[in-house]
Amino acid sequence: QVQLVESGGGLVQPGGSLRLSCAVSGSIFSILAMGWYRQAPGKQRDLVALITSGGITNYADSVKGRFTISRDNAKNTVYLQMNSLKPEDTAVYYCECADYWGQGTQVTVSP
Numbered sequence: 752q753v754q755l756v757e758s759g760g761g762l763v764q765p766g767g768s769l770r771l772s773c774a775v776s777g778s779i780f781s782i783l784a785m786g787w788y789r790q791a792p793g794k795q796r797d798l799v800a801l802i803t804s805g806g807i808t809n810y811a812d813s814v815k816g817r818f819t820i821s822r823d824n825a826k827n828t829v830y831l832q833m834n835s836l837k838p839e840d841t842a843v844y845y846c847e848c849a850d851y852w853g854q855g856t857q858v859t860v861s862p
């Protein structure tokens with residue numbers, strides 16, 4: 752069974768940065784694509800960024816140029832570097848792998 756544990760969320764001012772991490776158990780990590788999603792209160796869960804096993808990335812238009820997804824296969828970990836954060840980035844952020852989900856980490860962007 753795959754288990755995912757996110758960390759790195761918190762409160763940050765607009766224009767600030769955060770780095771989220773998602774540690775994945777199991778030896779299948781290196782062969783799977785990984786995704787970061789987010790869900791704001793009262794809204795659906797939306798894709799933020801994807802990274803394939805080969806390192807190809809894809810981003811939501813709203814975060815292009817500000818967020819960077821990366822992975823370290825040796826550490827079974829995927830990262831989301833978030834720069835130039837805006838209040839509208841406030842949400843619970845989840846990582847996903849093979850339809851398994853982490854518990855989520857809260858990101859709040861506020862003065």
